[in-house]
Amino acid sequence: MPELPEVETIKLQLASVLLNHTIKSIEVRFGRIISGDANLLIGKKIINLRRLGKMLLIDLSGGWSLAVHLKMTGRLVYKKVRPAFAEASAGKEVREAEKSDINYDKDKHTHVVVNFTSGDRLFYHDQRKFGWLRVIKTKEINELPYVAGLGPEFLSSLTVKHFNNILKNSRQPIKQVLMDQKKLSGSGNIYANEALWCAKIDPRTKANTLSDGSIASLFHCFETILRQAIKWQGASSRNYRDAFGQKGTVQKHFEVYEREGAKCRRCGTAIKKIKLGGRGTYFCPACQR
DNA sequence: AGTATCCTGGAA
């Protein structure tokens, strides 16, 4: 699922409800999904939430952290405990929302449950089991291979100058460079497709042949699109849900992603789908050059 | 640079 905006959304939401909560117990229902000793986190308090690339970090007291990578279908869903007396007075709107939601406690794809002393719970749910959690010392996070290999981040450490330099040094198709977390971190398939449409660049273009102007335009498109995507709480074209179990709304605004055959909103030409680096790639064959 | 792989489920 999640690219930078989706993980950022979850981070911001969890930070709004989970800071200073103390872990009471952890239920591991599918052992392979988590590495390290989950019991080490019992009694620890959540002191910070961070994101590194597409990885979420929950920092706890005592120098321990819980690293989470959602990969394709992972979800982290927070459920506040609701006292029995609140049940009867819950608004109709709230009950409707819950009806359409999964019962995360009972669902077969819930693999880890973190219980807090408050009674609140955090569910790790992952249909395809590609994601992972890792209990790790906070000071050792930078040694994780995934973290050590991350390139500069969109919306933070990446400057247009650095972006230009990275692209000028790669002969790969631009879309593949944008998705390579070792070169640039944060973008995945959806936002690479969308940003290339925005900047009117053919995804197959060799990165090192792009003009400075095109690169500057692409950088600006990325910043704009990623910021807007965070405001829209991410893209739920399929499995993604935010930390409250809700869908994001970015998918309502896709220009090319999953729009094969539909008309380009800029020039009316049918959006084309090809395979690039093994991934579905959508673009307008007329206005992306 | 390509392709298989970890998994499950929805759509064609």
Next chain:
DNA sequence: TTCCAGGATACT
């Protein structure tokens, strides 16, 4: 039944 899916890695 086959193909496809917001990722990343380990192979050839």
